[in-house]
Amino acid sequence: MDxxxxxxxxxxTFRTRRDQAKALVDRIPILGRLVNEFIRIEFIDRCMLIAAQGLLALIPMLVVLSAFLPHITGDAVRSFSDAAGVGHDGTQLIEGQVSADEVRTQTGLLGLVITIFSATSFARAIQRMYERIWEQPHVGGMSGARRCLLWLLGWMMTLQIAGALRRAFDGIGGLVGDGLALALQGLALxxxxxxxxxxxxxxxxxxxxLAIGALLTGYLGVLxxxxxxxxxxxxxxANADQFGTLGVILAVSTWLIGFAAVMVGAALVGRIVSEDPTVTRLATSVWEATRRRQRSEVTTPAE
Incomplete structure (x- = not known):
């Protein structure tokens, strides 16, 4: 071999591909900004941080809440389990290691409150992500903690709503039903x-x-x-068969990293697209054309 x-x-080959990439970026400036922004926000680190906070703070809160308030948080836990692919078998494996009675006995009401406040670290990680993307100074202290706690409780309620929507759409079959379910779930998210x-x-x-980023997050999240x-x-x-409960936790952490990547990537692309001059001009022209049509429809009957 020479x-x-x-x-x-x-x-x-490397230089040729590099020159082609530079030429593509020169023709489409938004791609260059997209690459630079992914580097600026430290995309991989941001995803790992959100996933880690979800694994260390959010999941323990869901377990504790399901033990204390099973009728209130049952849909939230099932929604998360179904989305992460844990399913019935994985849930049974975890419940076989820790029962609800043991959780209630060992945690207590004080531990419940501490667990909920600790879970705000997940909300703070998402807050810092949005602040980093939009280049806003961090809001911390009691004001930030209170806002994150309120958002976390609201997010738990949305998981309940997601569970109710899933049950409502389970009875709708066929291509039309699936398309309607996808559209409505994406809109809700x-x-x-x-x-x-x-x-x-x-x-x-x-x-x-914030609208474009929210739409991307909602529909990409559903997909x-x-x-x-x-x-x-x-x-x-497969992980459960090989590693037991640890395998389920590893699988959930993998899902959380992917979910964080969808969240961060959608929010960042949403900002870049919303601030792109070409997109702004197109949106402005569409908005003005719509308003002109509305004015013409209103004035025509009067004439």
Whole structure:
């Protein structure tokens, strides 16, 4: 094998691909900004941080709440389990290790309160993500903690709503039913993440600027959850067979990293697209055309 010739070919190929990438970025400036922004916000680190806080803070809170308030939080826990692909077998494996009675006895009411407040670290990680993307200073202290706690409780309620929506759409079959379910679930999640981004940013970014990111988060989140329902159950089962409860936890952590990537990527792309001059001009022209049509429809009958 001629190593020198191989090295020359590899170097030539790399330079050719690099020049092609630069030319593409020059033709489409939004791609260059997208790459730079992914580097600026430290995309991988941000995803790992949100996933870690979800694993260490959010999941223990769901377990404790399901032990103390099973009738109130049951849908939330099932929604999360179904989305992550844990399923019935994985849930039974975990419940076999820790029962609800043991959780209530060992945790107590004080431990319940501490667990809920500790889970606000998950909300703070999402808050910092939005602040980093939109280049806003961090709001901490009691004001930030109170806002994160209120958002976390509201998010738990939305998980309950998601469980109710899932049950409502279970009876609708066929292509039309699936399409309607996808559209409505994506719209509901988009509204939830729209409110989430505005709340955690303390209203410092206008609603209209957050709309595209919320839509991307909502609909990509629905697609991610549906794909997870197909891919994750066998993966969770294989991990559980090999590592037991630890395997389920590892599988959930993998799902959380993917979910965080969807969340961060959608929010960042939403900002870049909403601030792109071409998109802004197109949206402005569509808005003005719509208003002109409305005015013409109103004035025509009067004439």
């Amino acid at each position: 190593l020198a010739a191989l090295r020359v070919r590899a170097t030539t 988009s509204l939830i993440w729209w409110a989430t981004s505005w709340v955690l940013l303390f209203g410092r970014v206008p609603w209209r600027s 991610y959850n549906r794909g997870s329902s197909l891919v994750m159950p066998p993966y969770v089962q």
